[in-house]
Amino acid sequence: GSLLDHSGAFKDSEVEAAKVFGAHQSYSGIVGTSGSNRTIMQACLKDDDIAICDRNCHKSIEQGLILTGARPIYMVPSRNCYGIIGPISQVQMSKEGIALKAKNAGIPFNADEKKAGYAVVTNCTYDGLCYHSEVTESLLGESSSRIHMDEAWFGYARFNPIYKGHFAMRGDAKDHKGPTVFATHSTHKLLNALSQASYIHVRNGEDAINFDRFNQAYMMHTSTSPLYAICASNDVAANMMKGESGKTLTDEVNREAIIFRQNMRQLFNNYTNDNDWFFKPWNAETVTEMNGDKVNFEDASVESLMTIQENWKLTPGDKWHGFD
Known part of the structure; x- marks a missing residue:
């Protein structure tokens, strides 16, 4: 060929x-x-x-x-x-x-x-x-x-x-x-x-x-x-990526990325509570849980952040993303 x-x-x-x-x-x-x-x-x-x-x-x-x-x-x-x-x-x-x-x-x-x-x-x-x-x-x-x-x-x-x-x-x-x-x-x-x-x-x-x-x-x-x-x-x-393999692989990567973001946010909280500086992850500060409850990003279940698309949208009026 x-x-x-x-x-x-x-x-x-x-x-x-x-x-x-x-x-x-x-x-x-x-x-x-x-x-x-x-x-x-x-x-x-x-x-x-x-x-x-x-x-x-x-x-x-x-x-x-x-x-x-x-x-x-x-x-x-x-x-x-x-x-x-x-x-x-x-x-x-x-x-x-x-x-x-x-x-x-x-x-x-x-x-x-x-x-x-x-x-x-x-x-x-x-x-x-x-x-x-x-x-x-x-x-x-x-x-x-x-x-x-x-x-x-x-x-x-x-x-x-x-x-x-x-x-x-x-x-x-x-x-x-x-x-x-x-x-x-x-x-x-x-x-x-x-x-x-x-x-x-x-x-x-x-x-x-x-x-x-x-x-x-x-x-x-x-x-x-x-x-x-x-x-x-x-x-x-x-x-x-065929069949369920693609979802399994991307789920694994997304899970690791979300946990990293949550840890970064927790470190940001700890440092700012001590009047110090640290990086803040670029994402919504409040997100929706699987049951509909609103919680802080760092306290949310990983499953909700892997599943609910709305948690990652640039919603007009939200201050975190910095877009007009």
Whole structure:
């Protein structure tokens, strides 16, 4: 078989990965998610096409704009008082908001006449903030026929219910409607693949990309002499998350992270009681228990923090997160 024409064992591996990650098609990448991102952009865009871009994008998105000659309309994310980059507002993602940005930039664009061929958001951000993907897809889908969620740091999201609804390949692939959706995962970061390993996942919808066109871009950003160990490690990483294994592994990691946060908060309390200084974890100070009771974060059961999604949301008006 061949990686470049997706045949033999390579094809079998990619078909299996699509099942595991909930995609219509998955493609194994061997030059990192930088290469995967550029592949998608090269497949979707040509000179002077409109690209709706998260301004908090990875360098590879900028490189994709240079390679394709596309014209970006930037959505600027929020930033809190600590300097943490937050989400893009829904107003900026709306059809009206994007039209206004295009007008102010002197870019002729009318989504009612012709939608953009590509839109991208970073999900999750480097600081771990993620979008409600259905809302994001619905808003951007009014202006773009194809949506790319750069999930380089979020390849584990499908495998734990705490992240439900906050990633690109959510739910069952057969139920997908709307724009064509891409997700890119750095399997070498937070799954168990070797350095440079990545995945491109696709759910075909509006204005789906012809495979031959996609594969020309894929070949440009791959290699005629791939290291088979990288490809094999992608296969291992995907299969490690099958069935209940993915939940077991992510539960274990989340449990350790929550206990660490609670201990940090307890140390913060101890030091401040002695009029001293210590780090404070960045999370809600009061959370909801399984029975509905409100308790201090450090006193909550680990199970409630592993299970109740609301405990981790940036609720407008809460002071702890520092966003307006």
